[in-house]
Amino acid sequence: MNLLIELLAFAVAIGVLVVVHEYGHYSVARLCGVKVLRFSIGFGKPLFQWVSPKTGTEWTIAALPLGGYVKMLDERETSGAPIPADMLPQAFNRKSVWRRFAIVAAGPIANFLLAIVLFALVFATGVTEPAAVVAAPAPNTPAAMAGFDGGETIVAVRTGNAGESEQVRSWSDLRWKLLGAVFDHKRVVLSAKDAHGTSDFQLDLRGLSEKDVDDDFMSHLGFEPGGGKLTVAGVQPGSAAQKAGLAAGDRLRAVDGIPTDNATAFIAYVKSHAGKPVTLQVERGAPAGPAGQTAGKLEDISLVPQSQRDDATGQQVGRIGAELATQVPSIDVRYGPVESLQLGARRTWDLAVYSVRMFGRMIIGEASLKNLSGPVTIADYAGKSARLGPSAFLSFLALVSISLGVLNLLPIPVLDGGHLLYYLVEAVTGKVVSDRWQLVFQRAGLACIVALSAIALFNDLARLIHF
Template sequence: MLMTVLAFIVTIGILVTVHEWGHYRMAKACGIQVLRFSVGMGKPLLRWRRPGNETEFVIAALPLGGYVQMLDEREGPVPVGQEHKAFNRQPLRKRVAVVLAGPVANLVLAVLFFAAVNWWGMQAPLPIMATPESGSMAVQADMQQGDHVLKARVGQSTDWEDIPSFDVLNWVLSRAALEHQDLQLLVQRKEGAQVTLTLPLAQLQIKDWDDATRRQIGVLAPMAAPLVADVLSGGAAEAAGLRAGDVVEVVNGVPVHDVTQLMALIQGAKTTDAAQQWSVLRDEQIVQLHVLPRLREVDGRMRGEIGARLGSSNRYETALVRYGLWDGLVQGAKRTWDMAALTLKMLGRMLVGEASLKNLSGPVSIAQYAGQSASMGMVEFLNFLAVVSLSLGVLNLLPLPVLDGGHLMYYLWEAVTGRPVSPVWMQRLQTLGIAALLMLMALALVNDFTRLLS
């Protein structure tokens, strides 16, 4: 819990500081006087002012935002002779630059964080396929257990993308599915032959990238040994005599090659009356066991479970994925561009009902992911920071009146008509924007707690 809270505070602190720093630096570059730079909202906890600098720096009590307060005749009196430093007196191009600088700073930070992950490198599972889900799209495309995915091509693109890890494959797969585009995969079979497979993802009419969608496609996890990693007290595995470290060889006469296949055999149990016949390798000897899975309803259907943790991350075949200075930066920029484009598309689809509103996440989910990624190590935490920074940058560009994107819409109106939005309409739009933002926040919180409880 402490790790989660600390990781969340660090995440919000870094991303808000960078966002507001973008506004601050651009305002200073445009000759605008900045009165306050606040990280956090509400009552100030710390405040200081550097000698020779008119800006007061503040750390406030509520770590859910921040702001840069500039000299502005609409918000208070401006000293005589200082009018040229007021924000509202600036030409349109400078006001646009100041507003745009915050989201751009977050997007640049995302590129740098993704690049840092690429430069640092990480041990990642190779994209060697586990047994595809029975009846899935992968089976229909002739994907086989042990296929090593080398390259992928999305939709009508003529460029093949290298797939160095299963994480990259999962990202490309999710992107293609959510954009309703077919995916071609160049795979190397266990015997060495290379073949091209096509997953017709354009046929899928999905609204969520969830477990049900992944099962429908059939690509669930990289290949891993069918190992019993841990046995839970009181479960069917303990009752059957399974032990941590057992490697499952055969279930009901079916040879078991990987943990995904094993989980499918367990979950496919239809009755609690007939035990499964298991052959497990234990201390270099084959042991015969009778395992009776217990049925539980999950997502509207009954699934078998045995009360054991199966597989282990160190059973994956991994490789160090690392890029050089330039390639790492290019890959970071590409990932930022692709994720930003997908985020905007998903928001648009949610608006017209083509994507589920369950995709929205709020502060509770962010805190959870922050804690989980921080506990996994610096590389995972940097990757998480990149994703959240990117999301913050994109969301702030949405045309909601209270966000940076809303102010840009005001300036677009001013550029087209030659006059600013009237104070009356400004007030109406601000009220509407606050209401819309509160509704989105409420929905995100509902989604957060629904995930937490489930």
């Protein structure tokens, strides 16, 4: 059933993105007076064809649905048959360089516009997200050095002491507001509320390395969602947790005197204490604890995490054999129509800039090529987001639409960006890039695309088999 959901979600996602991208080319071509011969969704053998009696465009759905194309009237692609004189003004190659530029750029722009609309829908309809409550940060992280103890609710962020303060509505909102500051290695001021009032915390991001941004940068900053309940959902037979007396339903309050309300931080602490005794403060309720316990009673339980090999790193880490469940406080986030569009445009811009920066860092070796993903990973996330609900799937669709727009704008021949580069050269020099050089660049661009596709597919397979 999950596989079927993934396949259907993937088909819908790719279908929508391809149609929007190609329709961008098609609509601007029509506005510029170019005759469109074919609008194809997919490649290869046509499965369905229909010719518009008004425009003469052949609409096609082909067998291989991983893309599409718009074929326009062009004197360079006539297969030897001359174009009738009365149709020459409708040929793509006869249009001015700026009209050709607009037609080619319209595809990626359509993807960005789609992302803005999808994000605006998510913001306008509302979504339930974790509140911006922080858990106790790990020692020596920027959050810990800023003075966070855990339990504070971040309500605003500003860049530097003189920057404009921006309201923080949720954990996701906080993450996006910090992302740009992390890339730019800036200082930010976070305003947070606790039981004693509102305080400002100076967060210095200048020492964060590029590798930290590749991974979960919020964890590197020391920020994890907090303020909730961390409970034991199950205990493995024969594990350190079972031997120590932990049971399903026990609430974990602290580890070695450090308050804990976040599974990620708790697991990291246990991993770093392989073979070393730790003391858990546990709150037990009557239904889940041993017989005779009273609800809300606190107990200290000592145990020694068992040393096991971590498949991901190959290192020995500590494990106690308990399944954990975290319930964090959540908040319903909803915006008005105008604000939703503004936020959608800003989120699209931020993600596009982030994608370009990440790709640039991969080229110069400052970021891992493991960040590239292919169709297998996209299908997997399409299915997961579809199961989470409409908001998650729309957000996923917007993210992939932005990635598709950015990818097509890269100055690689055979992509839209490569053609745009030709037109810029033509606009500056007044001369068309020769067919000979275009052929050379096209072969080089095709080699780049094949290499990137191979890396993305390898990363997909590596994620599937975990090596």
